[in-house]
Ligand SMILES: NC(=O)C1=CN([C@@H]2O[C@H](COP(=O)(O)OP(=O)(O)OC[C@H]3O[C@@H](n4cnc5c(N)ncnc54)[C@H](O)[C@@H]3O)[C@@H](O)[C@H]2O)C=CC1
């Protein structure tokens with residue numbers, strides 16, 4: 001018996017990294033899964049193939065979450081195919097590292113649109129559908145340890161992650177009466193495409209790993225369990241919460 005048996009799970013940015021690990025774990029836990037993705041069709045198709053190999057229904061829908069209409073069309077098409085939505089994992093995000101004083105306005109604004117506006121409209125679209133269904137639901141947003149701490153080359157990014165964390169707190173209040181729980185996970189440094197170039201610098205990579213009490217940087221699969229827990233009925237009385245998944249990096253001051 002899986003944690004998400006018979007549920008329908010929608011995941012944004014689901015073809016790679018944390019979103020992909022969550023998509024495949026959701027299928028392993030008994031859910032049908034629709035992923036939103038942008039870019040690499042092959043990665044999206046191989047993710048769907050893995051979901052289907054686990055005996056679940058899977059589909060991949062291309063769309064830019066930074067465009068306002070994408071949320072409605074993703075939720076509508078995914079619900080059309082899977083019949084319902086029980087869980088949304090709002091995960092899609094970008095982090096184009098850049099110094100502050102000369103931050104291009106387009107980089108700042110694109111990061112805000114994808115990470116924060118994208119999450120907002122996706123959460124709103126899924127929540128409206130869950131309210132119509134009348135059976136509650138669960139929303140998990142992928143925020144970051146960066147909601148709590150700064151980054152010299154992330155001045156455009158960290159506010160979006162604080163915003164996503166805050167969105168889950170307010171949405172938890174707005175949606176509690178409908179039985180819809182809203183929580184965030186706050187990953188530490190996880191080795192994925194988003195930071196491949198940044199962490200190609202071995203000195204930086206070793207420095208980041210050295211501050212993790214568990215002794216290593218994270219892998220996408222490290223997030224899958226915490227996301228499944230928050231998505232599932234195991235967390236039925238958990239809403240408005242934020243779960244750090246960082247190997248202990250945040251508390252490691254001295
Ligand atoms: N890797 C890390 O250290 C951490 C990552 N995060 C967050 O985790 C989330 C997932 O990132 P990762 O798995 O690490 O990297 P990733 O680059 O593998 O995943 C991001 C996904 O979002 C998709 N995406 C980007 N822009 C999009 C758009 N406009 N529309 C639709 N999809 C789009 C990408 O195609 C990709 O599949 C992001 O929100 C990121 O901010 C949070 C904390 C730490």
Ligand SMILES: C[C@H](O)[C@@H]1OC(=O)[C@H](O)[C@@H]1O
Nearest residue numbers: 095144146188189194195
């Ligand atoms: C992309 C970064 O490596 C990653 O993103 C985050 O949110 C973490 O704080 C890391 O800095």
